[in-house]
Amino acid sequence: MTKRVIFRIETGDFNRGFPITLEIRENGKLCAPEVSGTLVEFAEIPTLYQEWKQAYYAWGQDENCRWWRRQIDVPPTIVTHASENSEDRVRNAADKFEQAFNKWLKLSSLEDIQWTLSQTVRGDEFVSFIVQTNHSELQKLPWELWRSLSQRYDNFEVALSIRRVPIRKRLSVPVKILVILGSDENIDIQTDWEILEKTLPGAKLTLLKQPNLGEFKEKLRNQPWDIVFFAGHSATHPEENDARIWLNDQTSLSPQNIERDLQKAVKNGLKVAIFNSCDGLGLARQLEKLQIPHIIVMREPVHDRVAQKFLEHFLNSFAKGKSLQQAVCEARENLRDLEDSSPNASWLPVIFQNPEEPPLVYPKSPFLNLLKQLLISINRSKKLAIWGMGSIALFTLAFVIFPRFQGMLKPDSGRRSIGNRLLIQANANLDKQKGVEAFAKGDYKQAIAHFKSSLIQQPNDPETLIYLNNAQAIKNYLKIAVSVPIGSNLNVSQEILRGVATAQDEINQKGGINGKKLQVEIVNDENNTNIAQKVAQELVKDRAVLGVVGHNASNASLAAAPIYQKGGLVMxxxxxxxxxxxxSGNYIFRTVLNTKVMAEALSDYAVNKARKTKIVFCYDSQAPDNVSFKDEFLAAFVSKGGKFVPIVCDLSTPNFDPTVAVTGAINSGADGLFILSHIDRLQAAVSVAKANQNRLALFSNSNLYTIKTLETGQQAVKGLALVAPWHPQVNPSFAETIAQKWRGKVGWRSATAYDATGAIIAGLQQGTGRDRLQQTLHSPGFTVPGATGAVTFTPSGDRIGNPVIIQVQSNGSNYEFALVKD
Incomplete structure (x- = not known):
C-alpha cells in the first residue's frame, strides 16, 4: 500500500513567502493530522532558475548540440550566449540554483511538517509525493532536488497538481494507445514509435503520422483511449498559460482548440497523456483543467537522445509492474547517465496528476499469467525429459486456444460446496462425512438422515445445518452463496455461517420463498484477495446463484466487488x-455499519466518556479496514478536542516490537492506546495489549470482538472498549433464540450475516432475477426486520443504523464483552 504525501502551497510569492500544509494519506484517507508551515521569502529563487534556464537555452543553441524538439524561437526573455564552455555554464548555474533551493527549504518553517513526516512515513517504503499549487513559478521548480527528503526516502519522486477530481477507472487489457507523431523537422521521432511497439505487452497501438486537424479530432473523440502519446515539436507560450503542438509542418494547435474532443476522450476513459516533446508545462496546465488523471511532459526543451532514453526506461519500468510515478522516477535516474553531454537532463520530466488517483499500474495480461504458471509447473517437474514435445504442444495450445478457451474453463475451483464436499474438516464426525458422500452421489435421502444424526452430536455446526437444508431443497430451490475464510479464520467463518444458516432454516421451515426452498452454497475464500476474485468470477458465471453473502475481510470484499458489479450479481x-x-457499484451492499459511523461513536466515547485525549494508534497498514478506521477515528477524535500522538506503531512492520511501541507511547504522554489488526492476525493486537500491562486505556473496533481476543488476552484486555454494530442486549429476543439454536452465545457477525441473508430473502420474494433483486434492495421503500434492527440501505449500499460501545469485563476468572449503556 502506498502512502501519499501532499504539500498544499497556497497563495503567496517569493517576496512574501508561501503558507504550506502537509497531508499524509493512505488508501485515500488521512493517516495523520494536517500540519502547517511557511516557505519563507526568497526572491533569488526565480532569478537563479531563470539564470539556469538562460544557460540551458544557450547550450541548446550551440552548433555542437543535437536538435531539440522545439519549433518556435527562443522567447525574448531568454538571453542566450553560446560559447565554447556552454556546458560548464549550465552546470555552474544549476549548482547555484540547487544550493539556493535547498537553503530556501532549510530556512523555511517546516519543523512540524518534517517531524510528522518522519513519524508517519518510513524511509524504505515507496512514497508518492505531490506538490499541489497553481503558482506557475513553483510549478517550474525541480522539487526532486529537495535534499532532506531525497536522502531520507528511497525512489523520491514529486508530481505536481492543481486541483482534485473524481477517480477514474484503472487500466485494463488491452491498453488502447493513440500515438501521434507530429512534425519531425530536424528531429527523430520514428524511434519513439519503435520503442512503443516493442515495449508494451498487450497494448493496442493506433498510429497517426503527421495527421491533419480533422483526422486527429475525429480519431480522438470517436474511439475510447487509455493513453494518448505525442512526439514532435511543442512549446509553451511566453505568458506560460498555454502551449502549442505541431501536428505537421503546417498545422499547430493548442489544447484549447480541441477542448471538446479532449473532454469526450476523458469521458470515454482517457487516463494518461504523455507529451515527449519540448517545454510542456503550458500543455500540462491546459490538460489538467480537463481532468486528465495523469500527464507527463518535459519541463524545458528536450533533445532527441534524452526524450528517447526517458521513454525507453519509463515504458520498460511501467510495463514490468512499477507504478507510473515509480517508473518516471527510475527513468529520471537513468537520465543522469546522459548528463555528461546533456546537462540536467534528469530535471526535465514532470508529472501532473490528480491527488485522489491511486497509483496507476500497467495491467498484466491474463495470457502471460497462464504462461508463467505453465513455466513454474515445468520447472518444478523432475521429469523434464517427458516435457519435450509435450511442453511445446502445451505452449502452442496456450498461445492459440487460450483466448477462446478462457470462458470454457471448469467453474468449480474446489472451494465451493452445497453439501457434496466437506469444507470444515475440524471435528467432522462420521455421520457428517457419510452425509457428504451420499450428497455427492445424489442419494439425498441418506444425506438427510446422516446430516440430522450429525446435528444431534454437534448441534452448533452451521455447515451441517446448511447442507441438510440444501439436501431437503434439491428439487425446487433458489440458490445463493456465502463466502467465508474457512482456511484462515474458522471461528469467524462459523460465526457468519450460523447467521446464514439460521435465516435459511427459518425461511425453509416456513415453506421457502414463494414455494421454493433456499439453497446456500458455502465458499472458502481464506480472506485472500486472489482467491476472492477467482471465486467471485465462478459465482458470476454460475447463473443459478442469485446473490452472495460476503466477503469477510475488507481486502477480500474490495477485490471481489468489481467482479460482482460487472457481472450484475448482488453482494x-x-x-x-x-x-x-x-x-463500489449498485450491486454492492453491506449490513455492517461503515467505518465512519463507528469511528464517530468510538471517538465520542473516548473523549467524552472515557476522558482520554492523547491517543497512539497501533494498526496493520496492510489491512484496508484498519487504514479506513484509523483515518476516520483520528479525524473525529481530533475534531472533538483529542490529540493524536504521532508514534509509529504499524503491526505489519517486520520484527515489530510491541514493548518498544508501548514504551514510546507512554514516554510521549499518551493516555490511550488504540489497537487494531487484520481479522486473521489478531494476535498482533493482543501482543500490544499484553505489553501495555493495563497502563494505558485500550480502544479498538469490532475486529477484536471475538472469542479469540478473550481467550488469548484475558487480563491484558480487561477494560478494552470497542465499537461494534451489535450486542446481544440490543435484541434480547433474537439473542436468546439463536443462543438456544446453537447452544451458546453468538457474536455480532452472526447477527449481521443473518440480516444480509434476510435482505436477500426479502428481495427474492419480490422477484427472482439478479437484476430484480438489485432493484428491490435499492428501492426507496425497501426495509426488512433484522437482528440488528430494520435493514435499510443508503444509495451507496451502506447500512443505516447505530453502533454500540462494548467493554471487556471480568466475571470471576472469565472475561466477557459487556454492553456499555448510555
Missing part, C-alpha cells in the same frame, strides 16, 4: 467496514 458483506467499499 452483501456482513462484516467488511472499509470506507472505500461504499460506492
Amino acid at each position: 452483501i458483506s456482513p462484516t467488511s467496514t472499509a470506507n472505500n467499499l461504499s460506492g
Whole structure:
C-alpha cells in the first residue's frame, strides 16, 4: 500500500513567502493530522532558475548540440550566449540554483511538517509525493532536488497538481494507445514509435503520422483511449498559460482548440497523456483543467537522445509492474547517465496528476499469467525429459486456444460446496462425512438422515445445518452463496455461517420463498484477495446463484466487488467496514455499519466518556479496514478536542516490537492506546495489549470482538472498549433464540450475516432475477426486520443504523464483552 504525501502551497510569492500544509494519506484517507508551515521569502529563487534556464537555452543553441524538439524561437526573455564552455555554464548555474533551493527549504518553517513526516512515513517504503499549487513559478521548480527528503526516502519522486477530481477507472487489457507523431523537422521521432511497439505487452497501438486537424479530432473523440502519446515539436507560450503542438509542418494547435474532443476522450476513459516533446508545462496546465488523471511532459526543451532514453526506461519500468510515478522516477535516474553531454537532463520530466488517483499500474495480461504458471509447473517437474514435445504442444495450445478457451474453463475451483464436499474438516464426525458422500452421489435421502444424526452430536455446526437444508431443497430451490475464510479464520467463518444458516432454516421451515426452498452454497475464500476474485468470477458465471453473502475481510470484499458489479450479481458483506467499499457499484451492499459511523461513536466515547485525549494508534497498514478506521477515528477524535500522538506503531512492520511501541507511547504522554489488526492476525493486537500491562486505556473496533481476543488476552484486555454494530442486549429476543439454536452465545457477525441473508430473502420474494433483486434492495421503500434492527440501505449500499460501545469485563476468572449503556 502506498502512502501519499501532499504539500498544499497556497497563495503567496517569493517576496512574501508561501503558507504550506502537509497531508499524509493512505488508501485515500488521512493517516495523520494536517500540519502547517511557511516557505519563507526568497526572491533569488526565480532569478537563479531563470539564470539556469538562460544557460540551458544557450547550450541548446550551440552548433555542437543535437536538435531539440522545439519549433518556435527562443522567447525574448531568454538571453542566450553560446560559447565554447556552454556546458560548464549550465552546470555552474544549476549548482547555484540547487544550493539556493535547498537553503530556501532549510530556512523555511517546516519543523512540524518534517517531524510528522518522519513519524508517519518510513524511509524504505515507496512514497508518492505531490506538490499541489497553481503558482506557475513553483510549478517550474525541480522539487526532486529537495535534499532532506531525497536522502531520507528511497525512489523520491514529486508530481505536481492543481486541483482534485473524481477517480477514474484503472487500466485494463488491452491498453488502447493513440500515438501521434507530429512534425519531425530536424528531429527523430520514428524511434519513439519503435520503442512503443516493442515495449508494451498487450497494448493496442493506433498510429497517426503527421495527421491533419480533422483526422486527429475525429480519431480522438470517436474511439475510447487509455493513453494518448505525442512526439514532435511543442512549446509553451511566453505568458506560460498555454502551449502549442505541431501536428505537421503546417498545422499547430493548442489544447484549447480541441477542448471538446479532449473532454469526450476523458469521458470515454482517457487516463494518461504523455507529451515527449519540448517545454510542456503550458500543455500540462491546459490538460489538467480537463481532468486528465495523469500527464507527463518535459519541463524545458528536450533533445532527441534524452526524450528517447526517458521513454525507453519509463515504458520498460511501467510495463514490468512499477507504478507510473515509480517508473518516471527510475527513468529520471537513468537520465543522469546522459548528463555528461546533456546537462540536467534528469530535471526535465514532470508529472501532473490528480491527488485522489491511486497509483496507476500497467495491467498484466491474463495470457502471460497462464504462461508463467505453465513455466513454474515445468520447472518444478523432475521429469523434464517427458516435457519435450509435450511442453511445446502445451505452449502452442496456450498461445492459440487460450483466448477462446478462457470462458470454457471448469467453474468449480474446489472451494465451493452445497453439501457434496466437506469444507470444515475440524471435528467432522462420521455421520457428517457419510452425509457428504451420499450428497455427492445424489442419494439425498441418506444425506438427510446422516446430516440430522450429525446435528444431534454437534448441534452448533452451521455447515451441517446448511447442507441438510440444501439436501431437503434439491428439487425446487433458489440458490445463493456465502463466502467465508474457512482456511484462515474458522471461528469467524462459523460465526457468519450460523447467521446464514439460521435465516435459511427459518425461511425453509416456513415453506421457502414463494414455494421454493433456499439453497446456500458455502465458499472458502481464506480472506485472500486472489482467491476472492477467482471465486467471485465462478459465482458470476454460475447463473443459478442469485446473490452472495460476503466477503469477510475488507481486502477480500474490495477485490471481489468489481467482479460482482460487472457481472450484475448482488453482494452483501456482513462484516467488511472499509470506507472505500461504499460506492463500489449498485450491486454492492453491506449490513455492517461503515467505518465512519463507528469511528464517530468510538471517538465520542473516548473523549467524552472515557476522558482520554492523547491517543497512539497501533494498526496493520496492510489491512484496508484498519487504514479506513484509523483515518476516520483520528479525524473525529481530533475534531472533538483529542490529540493524536504521532508514534509509529504499524503491526505489519517486520520484527515489530510491541514493548518498544508501548514504551514510546507512554514516554510521549499518551493516555490511550488504540489497537487494531487484520481479522486473521489478531494476535498482533493482543501482543500490544499484553505489553501495555493495563497502563494505558485500550480502544479498538469490532475486529477484536471475538472469542479469540478473550481467550488469548484475558487480563491484558480487561477494560478494552470497542465499537461494534451489535450486542446481544440490543435484541434480547433474537439473542436468546439463536443462543438456544446453537447452544451458546453468538457474536455480532452472526447477527449481521443473518440480516444480509434476510435482505436477500426479502428481495427474492419480490422477484427472482439478479437484476430484480438489485432493484428491490435499492428501492426507496425497501426495509426488512433484522437482528440488528430494520435493514435499510443508503444509495451507496451502506447500512443505516447505530453502533454500540462494548467493554471487556471480568466475571470471576472469565472475561466477557459487556454492553456499555448510555
